Structures are given as structure tokens and as C-alpha cells.
Amino acid sequence: MRKALILIAVVALAGLGLAACGGDDNEETTAAATTTTNTAAGGGAGGASTLNGSAPADGALRFDQSTLSAKAGSVTIDFSNPASISHDVAVEDSSGSELGKTDLVAQGDASTTIHLQSGSYTFFCTVPGHREAGMEGTLTVN
Ligand SMILES: [Cu+2]
Numbered sequence: 001m002r003k004a005l006i007l008i009a010v011v012a013l014a015g016l017g018l019a020a021c022g023g024d025d026n027e028e029t030t031a032a033a034t035t036t037t038n039t040a041a042g043g044g045a046g047g048a049s050t051l052n053g054s055a056p057a058d059g060a061l062r063f064d065q066s067t068l069s070a071k072a073g074s075v076t077i078d079f080s081n082p083a084s085i086s087h088d089v090a091v092e093d094s095s096g097s098e099l100g101k102t103d104l105v106a107q108g109d110a111s112t113t114i115h116l117q118s119g120s121y122t123f124f125c126t127v128p129g130h131r132e133a134g135m136e137g138t139l140t141v142n
Contacts, residue, residue, distance in 0.1 A: 047071035050078060051139075053089050053123070057082040061125075061133035063089075068123065069140040076113040077123070081105050087125045091139060094120060101126060116141045 049070035055063055060083075068077075079089045079102050090101035091114055102110035104127070116139075124136035 047073040048076070049073070050076045052078050052080070054080040055083055055087050055125075055135075059083040059085045061130050061135045063123075063125075063135060063137055066137045067140065068137065069142065070116065072116060072118045072141050074113055075116045075139075075141065076111060077102060078109065078111045079105065080109050082107060086127060087130065087135070088127070089123055090126045091116075091121050091123050094122075118142055 051068050051070055053063055053065055053068065077089050077091070079087075081087045084106055086104045086106040088102045088104045088110065089112070090098055092098045099116070099121070100112050100114035102112040104110070118141050121139040121141065122136055123139050124131040127135075
């Protein structure tokens with residue numbers, strides 16, 4: 001009885017090994033599909049960037065992203081917060097002036113669009129205590 005089980009296990013493992021080896025055929029097709037192009041809609045001077053930000057579902061006081069980067073111009077931040085605790089995303093410049101922020105949101109999405117020049121900015125959550133707990137990151141605009 002025990003021998004039979006071991007034999008089944010060995011056969012199953014051998015089968016997995018074969019399946020893994022057989023997967024190489026797909027490599028060419030998957031490698032070509034990873035290029036993304038960020039094209040600004042609307043033309044004119046300055047670009048338009050859309051950034052995706054999110055907070056973890058478990059309510060931890062942090063963003064999933066510690067850094068974001070965008071092109072100078074119109075920058076839209078789409079923020080998704082699956083947690084039941086409210087968060088927002090605010091952006092301030094290096095002198096501490098707040099340039100814009102999303103609405104507070106819990107278990108939902110919020111968005112804001114800010115016009116930004118090249119430089120280094122900080123994004124953070126404005127709920128008291130959250131930024132201090134680590135809910136902030138760096139937004140670099142080029
Ligand atoms: Cu928060």
C-alpha cells in the first residue's frame with residue numbers, strides 16, 4: 001500500500017517535470033508584449049501622465065508605492081483604497097505647499113489632477129497620524 005503511494009508520487013513529479021520543460025515554446029510571444037507607451041492625449045505643450053496609487057487592503061498605514069514618477073504637465077493620480085480605513089493622496093512641493101489632493105476614500109477610488117513642473121514632490125495621506133506612520137512617498141516629475 002505504502003509502496004504504491006510512493007510510486008504514484010514519483011510518477012506525478014516526473015509528469016510535472018515534463019510539463020515544465022514543455023513550456024519553453026511560449027517564450028518568444030510573451031517577451032514581445034511588454035512594451036508600454038505613454039502617449040499624451042490632447043496634444044499641445046506638456047504631457048499628461050496618469051499614476052496609479054493604492055493602499056493595502058489590510059489597513060496598514062502605507063501606500064503600496066514608495067515612489068512614483070510622471071512627466072511634467074498634467075498629472076492625474078488614480079488612488080484605490082480597498083481598506084475600510086479612510087485615506088487620501090495629497091501632493092506637496094519641496095517647500096511644503098500642498099498642491100492638490102484626492103477626496104478621502106475608504107473601500108473605493110478617488111482621483112485628482114494636478115499640474116506639475118519638473119521637480120521632486122512628496123505624496124502623503126492627510127489623515128492625522130498616517131503620514132507620520134509612514135504613509136508617504138516621493139513623486140518625481142521629469
Ligand atoms: Cu491614510
